Amino acid sequence: MFRYIPNGDDDRKSMMDHLGIKDIDELFKDIPETLKFKGQLDLEASQSEPEVLKYFEEKAAANCSLTQLTSFLGAGVYDHYIPGIIKHMVGRGEFYTAYTPYQPEISQGTLQVIFEYQSMICDLTGMDVSNASMYDGPTAAAEALLMATTQKKMEKIILAGAISPEIRQVIETYMKYRDIEVVTLKEEKGLVDFKDLEAKLDQDVAAVLVQSPNFYGLIEDVERVSEMAHGRKALAIAYVDPISLGVLKSPGEAGVDIAVGDGQALGNGTNLGGPYLGFLATTNKLVRKMPGRIVGQTEDVDGKRAWVLTLQAREQHIRRYKATSNICSNQGLNALIASIYMTTLGREGLKEVAMMSLQKAHYAYDKLLATGRFKPAFEGAFFKEFVLLADMEPEVINQKLLENNILGGYDLSKACGVDKGIMFAVTEKRSKEEIDRLAELLEVM
């Protein structure tokens, strides 16, 4: 009757005979009578595969997806090209139906994938060590900050002003209930106000977190933040867009202690916000303070190269209350996607994607300014996303664009109080033709 349950009534009966019981409820006799659920769950009856598919197809039809829309929306989630081979490899049941690789002898596939993921995240970020992934960028940022407060035994952290509201809100939740003080810096033309940093960076600060490119798409001077933090014995944490690292200075080159970010852009679909993955990489010095799983190289009894989960004494299943974090399940399959993406694009491809996004974003920036409907919001250098000030409400602009099957920019007037501010993201996937069309529509609006 239920296709995922092989045992039918006959099997069930013979197994019950074996146990000497007549009624399945005899196996539930230990549940006190008053706690037995005697009614029927208020859910639908079981449905066949065609019925289930029809339901979801109807819901899909009630959406308007990126297959129908040309997207200029970013704000942390980007419509980059996803190589077709990824789904074929990720779809292998040996990968996605496996558990956490606690049995190394039959989990070398997953373990090696994580080892290579760690290696490539280190390549990209220029850091010494990476863990096997966190839930997403914002939670990775929160955990990095907790790492810093533990390491420094200080209860205060500083956040740059222009970080994404998603990141900020998650950090606030994690810190609020630990009584860790969160100090936010003022912005200076959309960037870190270094005078304010100087003033707020006192002896009690565990870490300074800066996002670059920041929420407005502007490139921050991470190196300077890092130097100033270290000058006051605080840690520096950079939240970065992994794609930007094809062109921009790596967190390692900028001298930070912890690099975090969201790996969505590394081959993961936009998926209405998840699942993505958070990455977290740090220096050798801090490796034992890291949250999450880590894979290390070793050998088996025959001397054959092998991989295994290591430094497990940091983790919840061993260290319980004193663990570095409570994280157990991570985003393993998304880390596999990121690995295949980084492997497929490789050394040249990642540079190319970064370069093309950069060039097209700048082309779009010039093109939109030329319409005469916008003014630049900031002066700083940007990567693939930029903020403009419109001569009308962004909401109205986006509505008009939507009518023309374009997913417009992020409305900063609502979320961030930048009056008539609208932020456009341009990836390598956007063609000149699509950008030109956007400009034409805006010009006549």
Place this chain on the structure above:
Amino acid sequence: MKVMEGLLYSEDHEWVKVEGKVATIGISDFAQHQLGDIVFVELPEVADEIAKGEVFGVIESVKAASDSYLPVGGKVVEVNSALEDEPELINQDAYENWIVKIEMEDEGDLSGLMSPEAYEEFCSKEE
């Protein structure tokens, strides 16, 4: 299990050797045996002031990480930095390979510690 004569022992399985005001501290053979292969020892910094009963280091094996509690309070005067590269020395000889030397604040702290005989009996109950 080896219990060394001439030392004092804590219930957290540290041993203490007293020479004047300086206490040399390590973990017992019983403790190293319980932990198994030691892969890392986190040491305090010289000049750290640590109170009695506070954590002064972490000893990590593959399957456990155990905090080490200071049996006598005082100032760290020396750490055994050889353990940074060769933590397994503790497995090889837990009494030869001390962890920290402490300049004791209050020698009264020693009064709560066990004699080798008392410690041997203490361990036999733990097993």
Place this chain on the structure above:
Amino acid sequence: MRNYDKVIYEVSKKGRRAYRLPESDVEMKPVESLIPEAFLRKEEAPLPEVSEVDVIRHYTNLSNKNYGVDTGFYPLGSCTMKYNPKINEDVAAMPGLSQLHPYQPEKTIQGSLEIMYELQKALAEIGGMDETTLQPAAGAHGELTGILIIKAYHQLKGDFHRNKIITPDSSHGTNPATVATAGYELVEIPSNADGSVNLEALKEAIDENLAGLMLTNPSTLGLFETQIGEIAKLIHENGGLLYYDGANMNAIMGKSRPGDMGFDVMHYNLHKTFSTPHGGGGPGSGAVAVKQHLAKFLPKPVVVKTGEGYGFDYDRPESIGKIKGFYGNYGILLRAYTYIKTMGRDGLKYASETAVLNANYMMHQLKEDYKLPMNQVCKHEFVLDGLKMDELSGIRTLDVAKRLLDYGYHPPTVYFPLIVHEAIMIEPTETESRETLDEFIAAMKAIAREAKEDPELLKNAPYNTPVRRVNEVLAAKQLVLKYKDSL
């Protein structure tokens, strides 16, 4: 390619490509003219360079060194490794449901919002709760969400002194770790030998600083906590709240509900109970359901029904805030709801009944050769305490587990819960046939015989796996955590 042993960097060769991007159709300006040189990368990221064929061969060969539910029986206690239906994957991959930006206008994602709303309702119903958040990314993340909700509840009442959470020593490691992450003090109480709560110890642990209790039911020994009514009364009378760790929910769907047992807040592991894949470690989903008195503390946004359809409700002033970016592991939510629709109200109940029957059937036969600490009816899983033989043989649970690999099985969970010394924790789930169970039982019995006849055979197992026992001490000492040419 049976002996494929390459790291991807060892396949790399300069100039190889596995991708093709379109030619740029905009003018390519010198990068220095767009970005100040101080912000540019000096050293290239040394990623591998391989062809598309290399990528496919590499990952296919790695997948062959893995073992998934698709490969075979996976009786991993506490992890509910049930079959992961393929239709779930098809639904999650529908472009109309997946290719959505989280900041799209709500009117363009009405279909998805409706699914999320319906899932919230279904999960509340199954747990006997009132409202649900889908935001937490995993079980432990759900625990954190739930414990922060408990904290917010006490703080709103001005009870800042309530700073203690009680957990039994048989709990999952995530419970105490979550207590720490939430900034609470932990009071760990000893369990009875059968894994149930020691009521005397509980009473002793309760004082005016009590914030709450975290509990799994069935317990980690797979036994129903029959005193739960009394426990709930005790905690509530002392001003505390009860948190339900939903890891073992597969035992009781449609049979008993945490909400009816007196729990105030609970999490689900959608990647256990609701059949979404474990993905080699994740992503999971740790949806949290609460009783009405805690609903206002749920993370924001919650999906609500509005006049015009469905929308995100951010206007929740008492909310603990956001616990994750956006709205949760949405792709996993789609899979879980597909499963709920496929199984329906009767199917979920039938699944739990079958899971419990399968576990009892196995327990009944394995207790002949293995020690069974608690000889009573179990729920969806049971715990053995090693082989029934002279302890001097030196054969440990680890050896049994490793030998099972040679028989082609993923071993059960071992050495958990910590209160059973040589624990072997078996959870067959409902998706295994009687034949599969019988074959596994036969393998376990054969291993018990081998342990007597040829103990060395077990101590050196496995023999037939891609690698044999690995040196964990070496891994922890040398700490090679990324690829280096020199090794």
